[in-house]
Amino acid sequence: VSPASRATARPVRATLTHDYIIRTALAIIDRDGLDALSMRKLAAELGSDPMAAYHYLPNKAALYDGVVEAIYAEMDLDDLSLSGGWREYLADSARRMRDVLRRHPKALPIIATRPAYPPSILAMADHSLRLLQRAGLPPSAALDVISCLRAYTVGHVLAELGEPVGGPTTATEDAATAMAAYPHLAAAIATGYRPDEQYERGLLALLDGFARQRSPRQARDATRG
């Protein structure tokens, strides 16, 4: 490595691979944000012509798809305990999903909206459904359970870490001042924001609620009063 090439920071070049392109794109997103990722900037980071990536990808949307796939691939399920009951398994896999999303806050808009069916997610879903059906739930109800858990998890991470799509808000009144007129809201917010505890509470509430739906008689009794 010559001193000159060391001085030019990035372009060390590793022959360009689909995988290498995707990993570089994810690095740019994590570092500079979703809007900062352009085909031209990606090329500069790769040390190639802006058009070189098009030999491995049909368009920029495919780049996004690859990035989402790469993120989900980070979720390893090997140490996910299969021995516990359905509640433990569903809770653990939801927490694991949350952890992965939280690792890439700048990528949340594409994670939350681009379709992706990576083996990790599908395997988790399949095992979840198996456990739920074994516990007495019909297939459609079981699917509802895991769909709602996923929706809750994505929504919660988005609320916690999601950056405004379309660029930063023009600083007008912030939350604190707007809420001054609402006493209960102001008081509640003053107690602080603890996203981990909040997520955990909602997760357990969802699981408890679904467990109760499993036995309708019990649920009906509890609803009164």
Added chain:
Amino acid sequence: VSPASRATARPVRATLTHDYIIRTALAIIDRDGLDALSMRKLAAELGSDPMAAYHYLPNKAALYDGVVEAIYAEMDLDDLSLSGGWREYLADSARRMRDVLRRHPKALPIIATRPAYPPSILAMADHSLRLLQRAGLPPSAALDVISCLRAYTVGHVLAELGEPVGGPTTATEDAATAMAAYPHLAAAIATGYRPDEQYERGLLALLDGFARQRSPRQARDATRG
């Protein structure tokens, strides 16, 4: 109005107002999608120079903020019953939120990520907290409840109607083929997708779960077995 100006479709021009600009922007998003909204296209629709809007808005991000605000303003709470218990009120306001989000699927990415504290939302939140505290919850726990409900609602609508941020996916394998290897998943999906019922199930599960957390002894008993 001359025949010529009637022939040129759009540019009827109404002197340009902040409100009129925002409403036109929302109409473009609803019709053509988020990426189709450009300052130049907006100007064409308004019948003005591309720079005219900058007299009412500092930048495009402010346009997005206005659009989100306008969407939330659609939610009218006047007929939201205040007489029922906290569960009825929380369920109703969550459903109302969902209805508004579903009316603007193309705008979901900005709704889900841009901060907005419109009176409608704040008033709803405040009343919810009041009811929850009256039911015995401490302020922080009450805030957790409504935050989780909002996260769940946003996440669910996003999963149902969210279009891929960054453009349509390059058609590779679709969901159906990818899931062939996962029998429980395939069987569950074959039963069909009913988003309304699914949302309702998750909503009630969340509320049931939170209701149970309210009385810890009862919850602890139910957890075993």
Added chain:
DNA sequence: ACCTGAACACCGTTCAAGT
């Protein structure tokens, strides 16, 4: 096969100018 480079039709926004 893999990569380049010019070119096209777009962007958001600045800036000086018009009324």
Added chain:
DNA sequence: ACCTGAACACCGTTCAAGT
């Protein structure tokens, strides 16, 4: 005050060309 129009520094992608 309100709006225009040229200009700047960007975009994603097509297309012909190089090795």
